[in-house]
Amino acid sequence: MTSQDFTDTSGRPGTGSEGRAEILDAAAQSFMEYGFNGATIDDVADRIRATKGRVYHYYRSKIDLFLDVHLRAMGIMIEAVRPVAEGPGTPAERLHAMALRHAHAIMENFAYQKVSIQGLEKPLISSRGARPNAMIEKVVALRDEYESLFAGVLEQGSAEGAFVEAPPRQLSKPVLGALNWLTLWYRPELSPTPETREAIARNLADFVLRGALRRPDGKADGKAGHAG
Amino acid sequence: MTSQDFTDTSGRPGTGSEGRAEILDAAAQSFMEYGFNGATIDDVADRIRATKGRVYHYYRSKIDLFLDVHLRAMGIMIEAVRPVAEGPGTPAERLHAMALRHAHAIMENFAYQKVSIQGLEKPLISSRGARPNAMIEKVVALRDEYESLFAGVLEQGSAEGAFVEAPPRQLSKPVLGALNWLTLWYRPELSPTPETREAIARNLADFVLRGALRRPDGKADGKAGHAG
DNA sequence: CTTGGAAAACCTACGCCGTAGTACGCTCTA
DNA sequence: TAGAGCGTACTACGGCGTAGGTTTTCCAAG
Numbered sequence: 283m284t285s286q287d288f289t290d291t292s293g294r295p296g297t298g299s300e301g302r303a304e305i306l307d308a309a310a311q312s313f314m315e316y317g318f319n320g321a322t323i324d325d326v327a328d329r330i331r332a333t334k335g336r337v338y339h340y341y342r343s344k345i346d347l348f349l350d351v352h353l354r355a356m357g358i359m360i361e362a363v364r365p366v367a368e369g370p371g372t373p374a375e376r377l378h379a380m381a382l383r384h385a386h387a388i389m390e391n392f393a394y395q396k397v398s399i400q401g402l403e404k405p406l407i408s409s410r411g412a413r414p415n416a417m418i419e420k421v422v423a424l425r426d427e428y429e430s431l432f433a434g435v436l437e438q439g440s441a442e443g444a445f446v447e448a449p450p451r452q453l454s455k456p457v458l459g460a461l462n463w464l465t466l467w468y469r470p471e472l473s474p475t476p477e478t479r480e481a482i483a484r485n486l487a488d489f490v491l492r493g494a495l496r497r498p499d500g501k502a503d504g505k506a507g508h509a510g
Numbered sequence: 511m512t513s514q515d516f517t518d519t520s521g522r523p524g525t526g527s528e529g530r531a532e533i534l535d536a537a538a539q540s541f542m543e544y545g546f547n548g549a550t551i552d553d554v555a556d557r558i559r560a561t562k563g564r565v566y567h568y569y570r571s572k573i574d575l576f577l578d579v580h581l582r583a584m585g586i587m588i589e590a591v592r593p594v595a596e597g598p599g600t601p602a603e604r605l606h607a608m609a610l611r612h613a614h615a616i617m618e619n620f621a622y623q624k625v626s627i628q629g630l631e632k633p634l635i636s637s638r639g640a641r642p643n644a645m646i647e648k649v650v651a652l653r654d655e656y657e658s659l660f661a662g663v664l665e666q667g668s669a670e671g672a673f674v675e676a677p678p679r680q681l682s683k684p685v686l687g688a689l690n691w692l693t694l695w696y697r698p699e700l701s702p703t704p705e706t707r708e709a710i711a712r713n714l715a716d717f718v719l720r721g722a723l724r725r726p727d728g729k730a731d732g733k734a735g736h737a738g
Numbered sequence: 739c740t741t742g743g744a745a746a747a748c749c750t751a752c753g754c755c756g757t758a759g760t761a762c763g764c765t766c767t768a
Numbered sequence: 769t770a771g772a773g774c775g776t777a778c779t780a781c782g783g784c785g786t787a788g789g790t791t792t793t794c795c796a797a798g
Contacts, residue, residue: 301747301748316547317545317546317629318545318547319544319545319546319547319548320546320547322782322783322784323783323784323785324783333749334749334750334784335747335749335750336748336749338784338786339746339747339748340747342785343784343785344785374729378730400628400694401545446716446720448713452713453717455688455691455695455714456688456713456717456718457688459687459688459689459690459691459692459694460683460684460685460687460688460691460721461684461687462687462691463683463684463686463687463688463690463691464683467683485680485684485732486683486684488674488730488731489684489721489730490684490721491729491730492722492723492725492729492730493688493718493720493721494720495720495725495729497725498726498727501719501720501723502606502716502717502719502720503716504712504716529774550756550758551757551758551759552756552757552758560775561774562759562775562776563774563776564773564774564775566758566759566760567772567773567774568773572758739798740797740798741796741797741798742795742796742797742798743794743795743796744793744794744795744796745792745793745794745795746791746792746793746794747791747792747793748789748791748792749788749789749790749791750788750789750790751786751787752785752786752788753784753785753786753787754783754784754785755782755783755784756781756782756783756784757781757782758780758781758782759778759779759780760777760778760779760780761776761777761778761779762776762777762778763775763776763777764774764776765772765773765774766772766773766774767772767773768769768770768772
């Protein structure tokens with residue numbers, strides 16, 4: 283479960299991780315722009331100046347291609363965040379660092395992460411006639427594994443009294459929400475420089491850290507605040 | 511700009527807001543489950559035990575139907591949140607109340623809000639051959655108007671020193687992100703009671719309030735916290 | 739260094755199905 | 769008797785996946 287081999291090579295004759303990568307990049311782009319159903323294999327092929335044939339030479343079906351984008355995206359994320367999640371430092375320091383890396387990973391691999399973070403469930407489980415694809419479970423498993431990285435740090439912080447008292451999964455939702463929301467408003471072409479990205483990442487990381495940290499005055503701890 | 515008439519009636523002969531509502535509900539459900547491209551008009555019709563003919567009697571096209579779901583969703587949201595946004599109380603109290611209502615509105619109109627919050631841009635602007643549909647701009651305008659409700663309160667809170675110093679739009683992103691993320695993990699069938707929903711809403715509202723509130727110790731204010 | 743052949747890499751059709759939208763007919767009400 | 773409120777039957781077309789053919793790479797034998 284230490285997770286390596288984040289790409290699927292069980293599809294077709296060509297194991298060549300060379301042509302696959304190019305296809306995968308194009309696919310991530312296409313899926314990002316049009317969604318699963320909206321994207322077409324022909325469009326993916328066009329982006330690399332090729333035809334359907336080349337895509338189907340490496341991938342058995344559209345869903346396989348889609349899932350491989352997910353696998354790659356999750357792999358990037360886990361490899362970026364796990365080191366600091368399991369590294370040294372207080373829970374607060376680690377959470378902040380995790381959030382920073384998470385945000386950066388999103389912005390630097392925008393197509394992959396946007397596809398990965400948003401549309402998973404709908405196109406696959408719902409897809410009329412869902413065959414039992416093994417890759418789906420693998421993606422879901424990676425997702426859970428990833429959220430556990432946050433939940434673990436949050437739980438420790440709660441136990442130490444630094445973070446608010448709450449079930450870790452209950453706290454991880456708004457944390458990941460605030461971060462992942464980036465995929466819905468970030469425009470790579472408007473903030474292309476490392477400086478602007480750093481500013482965005484810090485802003486988000488600071489926010490989620492404040493959201494998790496316990497307040498000395500006990501405000502917004504769930505016992506006060508009436509309105510509505 | 512005081513926003514009434516949140517439904518589109520410029521499509522077809524039948525102005526009857528009776529049959530339209532039923533279609534709209536079914537459409538929201540179908541779009542939520544399958545996305546814009548995945549959903550079919552036939553499926554929408556099936557859900558109300560009817561045929562295509564009925565749907566096309568009220569709506570000119572699939573996109574019109576889709577946009578009307580968005581309009582309805584935005585209308586619900588604005589009507590729920592605006593009163594407290596523009597009401598009395600400190601910025602902190604109002605932000606908390608807005609977040610509460612926002613979360614409740616999502617859970618109580620899940621299909622509409624899930625459709626509205628997620629897929630807008632992709633299927634429409636990107637949709638090969640995007641005709642200049644006037645409804646799109648209306649939806650976008652409502653979106654901005656809604657985010658302004660939060661931005662306004664956040665700005666006031668920052669000015670008063672209660673909230674962190676930051677551009678309001680910069681603060682509204684993680685706030686709305688933490689809240690809207692609900693559409694990706696909430697399962698209506700697992701938390702159907704008012705009590706469970708209230709707990710979820712409070713949890714989220716507390717989180718975003720903490721995220722916005724300035725900390726006495728100055729932690730996570732964007733000037734400290736090195737790691738990664 | 740050739741040469742042969744096999745496999746990989748890729749392209750060119752084409753079949754086929756699902757689905758948006760249309761044309762038209764029916765029925766009931768005001 | 770006109771029109772709202774539907775249903776039925778049909779067309780048109782975009783797109784997934786496939787069945788082959790063609791080119792390139794690779795490698796072992798001569």
